[in-house]
Amino acid sequence: MAERMLKFVNIEQRMPDKRGADERRTDFHEIYAEFQENAAREQSARCSQCGIPFCQVHCPVQNNIPDWLRLTAEGRLEEAYEVSQATNNFPEICGRICPQDRLCEGNCVIEKDFNSVTIGSVEKYITDTAWEQGWVKPVAPSVERAESIGIIGAGPGGMAAAEELRRRGYQVVVYDRYDRAGGLMMYGIPSFKLEKDIVERRTRLLADAAVEFRLNFEVGRDASLGELREKHDAILIATGVYRARDISVPGASLGNIFPAMRYLTASNRKGLGDSVPDFDDGTLNAKGKRVVVVGGGDTAMDCVRTAVRQGATSVKCLYRRDRDNMPGSMREVRNAEEEGVEFVWLSAPKAFLGNETVDGALVARMRLGMADASGRQTPEPIDGADYRIDADMVIKALGFDPEDLPQIFGEPGLEVSRWGTIKASFRNQMTSLEGVFAAGDIVRGASLVVWAIRDGRDAAASIHSFIQQRLAPPAEGEAPEALAS
Structure with a gap:
């Protein structure tokens, strides 16, 4: 092993070739090329094979990276x-979209002096x-197996759980409101x-494994949660x-002020060949517009880089903290900077200006004050330092909250937290309803795809145990109902 590994001392970190900014801002193709075999082997050989692999420790799915x-x-x-x-x-999806600089690569033990192994690119x-x-x-x-499991949601958590449950032989039906x-x-x-x-071939793989997808299906419209519970052995x-x-703000x-998901969904649907009237009439198309995106997470990065590709005249990203405190991937x-996005740090909109449609924003300059309960410095406005920026389109990328699922699903007994997320046991991910489990962002709040995968896998294991x-026969002297408690 020593002959093949530990090459970080004489081989430099190298990412796959990246297309030039001028080229990639004109299309929606991926910006990185594939590693060639020799390059992948060379970069993998930089791994130190350390005794405590912090890359694995800080991977939500505990990948055996070394x-x-x-x-x-x-x-x-x-x-x-x-x-x-x-x-x-x-793995090929996580290799593309995980913020490796905050997870595996950011915790690589050779990172400080030699730059990390390019884990995500090798995984891809x-x-x-x-x-x-x-x-x-x-x-x-x-x-x-005869038992049927219903999964509400065909995102990464639901799809990961579906595959794990099929692996155990369960009959799995996945319901999703999208097409x-x-x-x-x-x-x-x-x-x-x-x-x-890349996503579609994973869906086909699950369908080939006999996972049934019921799309354009809304729980609460096409069936209540109670009706699904009667149909399946677990949900x-x-x-x-x-x-x-x-x-x-005023x-x-x-x-022309839009939430991020409406804007991104329109762009993605257009790329998929769908009819998107709000895009075709120019409403959700940034072409020729001065675009301002408010927010500092990965969704904000998706928005600014999409606007560039749609041909925006200018793209500015307003974030109320500084670069070092930005939650998105560096x-x-x-x-984004290479592609022409301007980041306006320590700035927050105080008001949006215009008559019927937005034509600008009044922006407050911020400074970082005392740390809050999370340990992050709290942004505070600087008196008398407001200024105006012009804008023809504003996109709000401020994060996501859960919908009112007990009301939507017609199930008031489904308990939620004070944040609206579903309450689920830390031990087995079961909700307040017997046989109903929950996983992913609807439990932990908006997070990463890789965490949803981890939660979906864990939920599948808990459903199998349930x-x-x-099915287990009661122990001598034990009432049958005690097994479900």
Whole structure:
């Protein structure tokens, strides 16, 4: 091993080739090329094979990263794929969209002095190669079970759970209100980060594994949660959170001010070939407009980089803290800057200006004050330092909150937290309703795709335990109903 690994001392970090900014701002194709085999093996060989792999510790799905890096360096790529997919249902997707600089790569032990191993790019290369070579197969359970599981939500959490439950032989039906599976992976994340055929082939793989998808299906409209509970032996709620947070300032109701998901969904649907009237008439098209995006997370980065590609005259991103405190991936910030986005740090809209439609924003200059309960410095406005910026379109990327699911689902007994997220047991992810589980953003709040995958896998294991417990014969002297408690 020592001969093949530990090469970080004499081999520099290298990412796959990145297309030039002038080229990539004209289309929605992914910006990074694939690693070639020699480059992937060389970069994998930079791994130090450390005794405590912090890359794995800080990966939400606990990927066995050092193991598949070593296998890649040794040219044992099919084995590397098997190790990678053992802990992650969508490794090629995580390799593309995970903020590795905040997770695995940011915690690589060689990062400080030698720059981290390019873990995400190698992960993407391994699985893309596996697809090309035909190594990716639909799960085929050894035994088919009679029990049926209903999953509400065809996003990453629901799809990960569906695959794990099919692996155990359950009959799985996935319900989703959209016309395509994938959730935010399909309609929220732009194609220059995740091309849609990558998501679609995962959906086909699940369908080939006999997962049934019921699309354009709204719980509360087409069936209540209670009706689904009667139909299935267990239910998993994995809807994600979609209600956009708003900003309460004068002028917030002016025309041409849009929530991020409406804007991104229109752009993604257009790329998929759908008819999008609000885009075609120019309403949700940034072409020729001065665009201002409010927010500092990954969704804001998706919006600013989409506006650039649509041909905006200018794109500004307002964020109330500074660069060091930005929650989004720094890699995404650098990509956006290369593509011509202007970041206006320590700035927050105080009012939006215009008559019927927005034509500008009054912006307050901010400073960072005392730390709050989370440990982050609180932004405070500077008196007398307001200024105006022009804008023809404003996009609000301020985060997401859960919808009122008990009301929508017609199930008042479904308990939620004070934030509106579903209350689920930390022990087994069951909600206040017997046999109803919840996973992903609808429990933890808006988070990363990789966390939804982790939660979906855990929920599948909990559902399996629940079903097994119900089927187990009662111990001598134990009432049958005690098993479900």
